[in-house]
Amino acid sequence: MQFREATPEERKIYYNEEWGGKRDLPDYVLHSLSMREFGFDHDGSGPNDRKNQFLTVDQLESYLRTKAPYSAYVSVAQYEEPSLMKGWLRAELAFDVDAKDLPAKRCCGQGQVCESCLEEARRVICMIGDVLRSDLGLRELRYSYSGRGFHLRVLDEAVQRLGSTARNEIVSYVVGCVLPADLSLALGYPRVFRRYAARILGRLDERTLQAEGIRRAAKILEHRDKIISSLESGRVEGLRELEGIGEQTLQSLLEVLRKLNSEQEDGRVTVDVRRILRLPSSLHSGVSMKCVEIRDIERFTLDQAVPKFVGERVGG
Ligand SMILES: [Zn+2]
Incomplete structure (x- = not known):
């Protein structure tokens, strides 16, 4: 086309x-x-x-x-x-x-x-x-x-x-713009967050991860399939058993995914x-x-x- x-x-x-x-x-x-x-x-x-x-x-x-x-x-x-x-x-x-x-x-x-x-x-x-x-x-x-x-x-x-404030809260929820307090919950918001995050992780390359400040980008990509499957299934304890990926790297990755989630939809349109x-x-x-x-x-x-x-x- x-x-x-x-x-x-x-x-x-x-x-x-x-x-x-x-x-x-x-x-x-x-x-x-x-x-x-x-x-x-x-x-x-x-x-x-x-x-x-x-x-x-x-x-x-x-x-x-x-x-x-x-x-x-x-x-x-x-x-x-x-x-x-x-x-x-x-x-x-x-x-x-x-x-x-x-x-x-x-x-x-x-x-x-x-x-x-x-x-x-x-x-x-x-x-x-x-x-x-x-x-x-x-x-x-x-x-x-x-x-x-x-x-x-x-x-x-x-x-x-x-009004705009309530609409903003709805966007945050439906697009996964906030890190959930408990990532493992089977239903509700944590599941929403994980679904988007898994999808975006599937598209990330090393350069993008590094540009977002992730130092162990190669390690993350090496374990990408396992991370995606943990996010999709909600069995997030698996994320803490990945060789070469410590708690700090994991938290940085989740923060990057949260940020990218929020860029999927134009929130300015929704609140206006x-x-x-x-x-x-x-x-x-x-x-x-x-x-x-x-x-x-x-x-x-x-x-x-x-x-x-x-x-x-x-x-x-
Ligand atoms: Zn295109």
Whole structure:
């Protein structure tokens, strides 16, 4: 996949010939459209055109078909007066996993995306969804592809009125941002932490470990499979029996894994109750992909997000 930038003509083609308007917009946006703030990026310089309000879906449709913006965004929040961002009523709890910012990448380098890190981002957003469901009992989870990663919006009433501090605590839990007091507990938070840590350890190389200040990086990699299996199974006493890895090295490793866990998701998005996120069904012009709503995240593949005009480009 090339992820090439869309031209202004291609944007017009997308919004006028492919985009299905209200058929493609998620229910949760349609039902509260007039209470949401919309933002637009008209030239690729960022979403500077903020505080737009549409009273009807027809107005939004005609705006997008006429302007064919570079990018379109919608607020996670609902307001009494969205055009002023005043009278805040509620906001979805949102998670943003961006493939270009994933920690310990070994595929395409920081700041870029490829099919491999997009697949890793999909795995991470699936894990976040699992924890929200199994540990926090949340049910109304909506996924979308963001062009360079994935968004997850939680619509349950229980989270809609939470402030930033409570949202920050939820992120810490579901992404494994804190070292557990007892790493061995079979369920609850220690298990969440270990699952992410095991996955990240699988991707680490010697250079990254050394850059994070781990002196016995080679030893850790030598025992990597055993450490991963201890983390996955919860039989962490095995971690203290590894030849050449003392308590201090082990604690440093866990601290590095904790830090990398926290870099998997953009916590600034989750705590921001006035955030705008890419409008599901809109075009990500930077990479020429559709920000599609995803019904089945387990089976999502990138080809579901390729706009028709990409296949019709001369010279591929
Ligand atoms: Zn990559």
